[in-house]
Amino acid sequence: MAAEVQAQGGARVTVYDAMPSAGRKFLMAGRGGLNLTHSEPLSEFMARYREAAPKLQATIEAFSPEALRAWSEALGEPTFVGTSGRVFPKAFKASPLLRAWLRRLDASGVRFAFRHRWTGWDDEGRLVFRAPDGVAVVTANATVLALGGASWPRLGSDGSWADILAAKGVAISKLRPANSGFTVAWSDVFRDRFEGQPLKGVALTIGAHTVRGEAMITRSGIEGGAIYALSAELREAVPSLGPATLSIALRPDLDAAALTTRLSGTRGKQSLANFLRKAAQLSPVGIGLMQEAAIVSGRPLAAFSPAELAHLINAIPVQLTGVAPIDRAISTAGGITFDELDGSFMLRKLPGVFAAGEMLDWEAPTGGYLLQASFATGAAAGRGVLAWLARS
Incomplete structure (x- = not known):
């Protein structure tokens, strides 16, 4: 030019x-x-x-x-x-x-x-x-x-x-x-199953900053448009705080009360994953993120009450361990x-x-x-x- x-x-x-x-x-x-x-x-x-x-x-x-x-x-x-x-x-x-x-x-x-x-x-x-x-x-x-x-x-x-x-x-x-990705210590099960899977229509929050859009699970972490929009805030948080916590809302248009109502129905013989998929319209990768959070909490996801599940759906904590290398940004x-x-x-x-x-x-x-x-x-x-x- x-x-x-x-x-x-x-x-x-x-x-x-x-x-x-x-x-x-x-x-x-x-x-x-x-x-x-x-x-x-x-x-x-x-x-x-x-x-x-x-x-x-x-x-x-x-x-x-x-x-x-x-x-x-x-x-x-x-x-x-x-x-x-x-x-x-x-x-x-x-x-x-x-x-x-x-x-x-x-x-x-x-x-x-x-x-x-x-x-x-x-x-x-x-x-x-x-x-x-x-x-x-x-x-x-x-x-x-x-x-x-x-x-x-x-x-x-x-x-x-x-x-x-x-x-x-x-x-x-x-x-x-x-406009870089960030590293996350995914479990082997989650990494192998969901690498390359998109998270659509989510809201991502770090501190006082929230962005809505899409993200992508990678083998080593997470990237995508919504992540890039927050990359400056995320980049500053990781070195200053050590692992930074990114909060992911899977259903940002539904409040906790509405989600709790949906999740209070009888599950019957359905698996928990199938119940969450139908009741809250969650994707498999979103349910996988909830399972990752449950592992970190030390409680099985099946032990969560409807209110706890509702809260988790819109506040999944993901620990970012670092910034992806500059040559891939x-x-x-x-x-x-x-x-x-x-x-x-x-x-x-x-x-x-x-x-x-x-x-x-x-x-x-x-x-x-x-x-x-x-x-x-x-x-x-x-x-x-x-x-x-x-x-x-």
């Missing part, structure tokens, strides 16, 4: 990419349909960026969700709003959009140099790359760093830039997993602090060097917010470069 803005402004641009081809993480994002942005009102949209919202407000207003949708349509990929309010290209994948984008960049004169991994600057301030033919040294009038966070390093963004910039005196907030928290940037996304300590995207210190849940801020900050850095070149 930075390259496109610069080329449209008349600059000669080369994109140096560590990977053999462009947009590998963009293509990964498209595996689930390429959620470009979200259709909710901008005030609600901006709140998703939490404490970074004031720093991103003007930037996203300048390249808004509506502008992003128009940009996609101009590339031949019209968008639609899903039932959740998320925005997708009608093709529902990333590859057609990326191909059209690369064709337009090529037509505007943008050059790509692949398999060039940036390793810093030499003593004369030139950019240094590890390239197929050895070390490549490049003199640039302006540089945009768009190096990503540290998640999915096999796609090119490994966070190694943090040490390079820190050595130049740039303040870097520690890179941490965002969807995105990264931390990065270059905004105080290190001027209003044009130029690094104050490195005149002529700009930064954009996930390497900046912001985070947001999935839902279109990650790509939107990456596009918007890229466009802002591109505008900043043009202004810098005009002054130089």
